[in-house]
Amino acid sequence: MEIPALELSLPIISEWNDIRLKQAPCRYQGSVYLDNLIIAGHNYKKHFGGLKNLQTGDTITFTDMDEHCFSYTVTAVEELDRTAIEAMKSGDWDLTLFTCTIGGKKRVTVRCEKNI
Numbered sequence: 633m634e635i636p637a638l639e640l641s642l643p644i645i646s647e648w649n650d651i652r653l654k655q656a657p658c659r660y661q662g663s664v665y666l667d668n669l670i671i672a673g674h675n676y677k678k679h680f681g682g683l684k685n686l687q688t689g690d691t692i693t694f695t696d697m698d699e700h701c702f703s704y705t706v707t708a709v710e711e712l713d714r715t716a717i718e719a720m721k722s723g724d725w726d727l728t729l730f731t732c733t734i735g736g737k738k739r740v741t742v743r744c745e746k747n748i
Contacts, residue, residue, distance in 0.1 A: 633657070633671070637690040638682040644694070648672055660730075664694055664702050667726040667746055675740075680731035683740045684709065692727065692744055704744035711738040 633642050648658030657673030657680060673680030690706040704727045711733065712719050720730055720741055727744035 633695070634693040635682075635686070635690070637686055640678075640682070642673075642679065644671055657729075661721060664696060664727075669694070669726070670721065670728045670730070673729065673731050675731045675734065680729065680740075683729060683731050683742050684733075686742050691747075692729075694727070703747040705747055706742055707745050708743040710741050710743070712741050713737075714739055 633644050634640070635642075643656045645652045645656050645658040648660050652658050653672060653674055657671050660670040660672040662668035662670050673683075675681045675683075686706050686709050688706055688708065692704045692706065694702045694704070696702075712730075714732065714737060716739070720728065720739060723743065725743045726746040729742040729744070730739045732739055
């Protein structure tokens with residue numbers, strides 16, 4: 633996954649658990665092929681620590697293992713309560729990225745639409 637506005641290029645692990653999440657962001661739920669992919673990452677500087685700095689209009693590119701590229705545009709950046717799991721998973725978003733804030737009380741949640 634490429635996030636040019638944050639100068640990030642990250643691998644995405646296909647299944648998440650606490651150990652994998654320490655290594656790299658992970659697919660939390662959904663699929664790039666069904667336009668409902670949710671990716672979780674720690675707020676480490678080299679992972680998702682800069683998500684809060686993304687702005688509407690920034691682009692994100694996801695490349696699968698077969699080198700198919702999917703391009704997205706950030707349409708919303710919001711903070712949700714850490715217990716608001718359903719709110720984070722809900723909505724008609726093609727791509728959602730999330731991480732905890734420092735201290736873990738909230739989740740920075742980035743919503744994206746696929747570029748056609």
